[in-house]
Amino acid sequence: MGSAETLNVIRRTFTKMLPGSIQITGEALSGAEIKDICDSLKENSVRLLSVRGCQLSDRDFGRVCRGVAESHTLVQLNLNLGVVSTINRTKQLADALKTNRSIQTLFLHGSPLLDAGLVTLNTALSTHPSLVSLDLGDCMLGDEALRLICGMLPPDGAKSAFPTGLRELTLSANPSITTKGWARLAIAVAHSSQLRVLNLDYNPLGDQIAGMLAVAVASSRTLEVLDLEGTGLTNQSAQVFLDMVENYPTCLRVLVLAENAISPELQQQISDLLSEGEEEDEKEGEARGSERTPGREKTTWVPHSNSHSQMVLLTSGLGESLLAETEM
Structure with a gap:
């Protein structure tokens, strides 16, 4: 089976699994294909749009952005692997996001x-x-960009310009x-009163920064997943995290330390x-029964083992399931 035929089978499979999804990877998109995508966006029949690693003209990228702006149903937008390749495209995407009100998940890996793009x-x-x-993984970001990103993690109880606060952040x-x-x-x-998942894999953090993160995890009332794969850590960092999870209450459920x-x-x-902490929480929840907080979101994690795969949060604080991305 040729690669094009395989891709078509994959597309059909995803269409059945996830109604209203358009997923294309690594193709040069024609004007006709872009028109189909834009028409679907404007007809509000798309919930997931992924043109990951695809090639399209600046004109066609602008058309897609206008479609994104007009869509009321788009929940997940994947522009990974160089689709947003210039500052002009970044401006077009920013304009689309200012108008769009529905997107819950945005991939720009x-x-x-x-830093100029984040500004x-x-x-x-x-x-x-x-x-x-x-x-925002592998986006060539620096300290100025990170300062702006921190503004998207509003302090617990503080009024913020950020309406919801990020629940999952990949850097x-x-x-x-x-x-x-x-x-x-x-x-x-x-x-932060919201953040549940933080992916920092493949950054040269070292033990000093890991120690800071351990204090942050111990203080956070929401963080459940921390990915530190391939970040230059040693047993010194591991001992700090071990002491934390052994002696102090924490919401942390997954700590990725591979390739260190x-x-x-x-x-x-x-x-x-x-794992023991998670089992204890489950038992407490079962014992409390109806006393549990109504509407508490259920989370499903897809752990990753390399720099190209995603750890995806499948539920949102708005009560609507997010559509999971599967990396091909």
């Missing part, structure tokens, strides 16, 4: 945004009424961020303690 997107992202999941592989920037993020995470200079024994000890 592998886009050369730089351009900041207002649109920070005032969007529905956005809860944002992937994988942004090595230009300095210790100062990561310290700022750790403070924001410690006081950490002994398998320490990793297993931490994993076992986190």
